[in-house]
Amino acid sequence: MGSVVGRRLAPVILTAIFGIVMILNFFLNIPALASFTAEAQRMFVPIVASAGVVGGVNLLLYHFTSVSRRRGDWPLSALLIGTFFFFLVITITPGLESFYALMYPAIVGRLKEATWALISLFMVSMAYRSFKIRNLETLLFTLGCVVILFGNAPVGEAIWPGAGKALRWFMDIPTMAGMRAITIGVGLGIIAYGVRVMLGYDRTALGEFSEVG
């Protein structure tokens, strides 16, 4: 019994309650709701933060098993555990702030920046692989891309003075129209999904699949 309530009913009801409260608070001016949501949202910080800790423990467990079973690249796993605790300690220990401010940007920060810098190279190879003019659609796709690249570079403006203007027009008129329509569609999709979840029709996100039919 307890488990049926816990498993099926309670999650749907809680989702619906919190969802409806959020919606009403947005559209209507009810002071009690406003203070409730403000307080509730402050109370989420520890919940979300706990999830972060769970995630960290999950990662550690995986790599501890790797090390203890000497599975695959276990020395790398050991290194991972080592860096984990190193950065955990320097983050939370009071008095190490300046050391943290020195180490974090130099190691993790640099790595993050390096992986993000790969994106531009990756995108060039994506363009090389997929921008082949097969029909009118791919022609437009490629044309848009080339115009924007040309227009944004100062070189482009030097070769063709109208490039900057062309870029503004492509961005402000057709691109804006297309992206706006996607935005409207996604907004509607979210509402439809929200209604499905709150009415209990779609419980997949709560760990339960709907029957076919």
Next chain:
Amino acid sequence: MSLEKLTKLDTRWIYLLFIIVTVAPLISPLGLPLKISDDTRIVFDTIDAVPEGGTVFFGSDMGMGNRGETQAMMVAVLRHLFTSDVKVISVCFYSSDSPILLEEAVNEIGLANYDKEYGVDFVNFGFYEGREATLVAFGVDAHAFLNVDYYGTPISELSIMDDFKGAEDIDLVISLSGGEIFPEVYLRQWQTIHGTKVTGGAVAMIYPMLVSYVASGQLSGLLASSRGAAEYELLINKPGSAIIAMDSQSLGHMVTILAIIISNLGYFASKRSKKGGLDI
């Protein structure tokens, strides 16, 4: 070599070419000219128009990964803010990296160079987890939400916070955002509720999404990536790192266009040889 092979080039050659053309201008700059766009000028004018003694909320909503694009922008905008008589309050809702980046930018500028004092004219509250939900909580009552600043100073000792309650006291929100469409969050949660004016800058990835908000007037101008930063540096007369990078970027784009042309040449050649004639 037949043209058909051009479709199956090893992408590593393209990578190599791209790397060479982006590195070369850093070693010997070309100094290509730069035009200032309207959007950048609007941002400049909006920040200029903040009344004396007004409060600006500075949203440093980027992560370490965005540093290349947003750091120059942040430095340029902060320089401009510090030359005028406004209070700058910053809370980061995006990533735990943001306060570090903000600190770095402020150190680079030097508060003392502009006769500003920490806690009186500027404060950095660090990062708060929870994104949109926490942003709402801050907007309603900042004092109930914040306890200490990034360096552990209690809020009661920061005189900048004395007259500040929440989003209603903010004259302008500047959101420099990377990765996620953060200005949109301020629009949703603060502008629709408190009527706050919002401006900012965005990394190029999300810029197209925000263009429609600029067009509809919800956003007062927008800095576009490092190009916007370079233009802003020109506007405040402090040429910096963004302008230097523009040359490399220009050449990089040309390589991308070249890659697209090569791949299409190869594609059409292979099509021709297969069908024995041009057939689009």
Next chain:
Amino acid sequence: MTPIDYVLPLISGALILMIFSFLYRHNRWFALASVIYIGGATGQFVGICLKNIYTQGIIPLMNGQYWYIISLVLGALLFTRFSTRYSYLVRIPTAILLGTGIGLNMATGMKAQILAQIIDTMRPITSINNIIIIVGVCTVTLFFFFSKEATGIMKPINKTGRYFLMLSIGCSFAYALLGRTSLLIERWKTLLLYPTYYLIPIAVAIIVYDIFKRKEAVA
């Protein structure tokens, strides 16, 4: 300059080059750098989370805001994931987060993502640009149509929508590339500083050696 001013840039430079080596092929150096990255980033993230639990959960509780015990308990329920028997309890805190997220997204999306955009699209049909915008928004919206096949009047609408979609996707692709290039340039700047640039020939040498070794292995 103190020794740390030499050592730290060298370490960061080496890590950047290890990540970049993925462009050549997936290799042990990349694996090494990514392990350091994953470990470090998770460690720091967990540290920040612990701090947040303390400042946003435990401090208010100690200050007499006893209802914060609820959020601590809900947070603790997430740890039932480590038990097979009680793991269903994670559904409760998750349901609350899901409901809040969806509620917020639905309501704010209605105003900012739907209504504001619709109002701005209602423009006088006096200029060609306005007509393009109106036609673009309408046809792309109708392009995502699920219940009917694109026949009759829907056929040209569907086609026009598709063309608009493709053009705007191409433009945004290019725009995304613009910013990313600056990130790469920023990395070159760090790599070209003293003493980091000494690492570049070493990295090139390792890659060239690997290319020859692999060629030999094939031959």
Next chain:
Amino acid sequence: MSILISGKITAFVLFTLIVITIAYLSFQGTRGRKYNLKRKLEAIEAIPEAIGRAVELNRPIHYTPGSESTTGGRGTQTWMGIVIGGYVTKICAKLGAKITWSVRAEHLPMAREIYREAFLLEGQIGVEPDVRYYGAFAVGCIETMATDKSAVNILFGGFGSELPQIAEAAARLGCFQIGGSSNPPMVPLVVASCDYSLIGEENFAAGAILSENHVQLGGLVALDIIKVCFTSLIVLGSLLISANITALIDILKI
């Protein structure tokens, strides 16, 4: 003080109408009304085939629902990704494929539940969910795909800028890719990098389509009706404002 907020009244009325339309058509579904969707989503139909190919090669599948925060502006997109992931996992369980999920920390507990449930539905009890979290999302995914030698990479959900890293790295590692994103800036990258892709709201439709449940499909049909209404509204508003009548816009702004 009024309970209504000026500037949001029309929005609230329209919102209520949309919700009622969706709820009504969904409710019709519970009473046995059948909905037939004419438009097929290629990306969804390609999933079983791709998984089948991975089984033949005896290599695993990598799935990620994105890394956007639950409480953020794109939180619902990630949830949608998790829902689609549930169905993908179910197909994997049916075809006997191995699947690894990479998720954000706060989705990890629930993702494990869904993973286990999906295998349970196919009669496989006690499967240990292979759901992973890494502080460095993109690199974590790349390393997982590289060390596991994944044959297929499937990505649906809420993505930020890590999408091009994951997708292009997967392409370099030789993975077959199916993806989708409703985050507009990511749409071009999904289209350019994946073999099959879902754009924008197709992602939200995908969950309903995969469920093969007429109650959920009803919601999609309702959306079609609403879209027709909205586009008519835009056209009407433009015509009125061309004739200098601002009444409609004024009403919408109330």
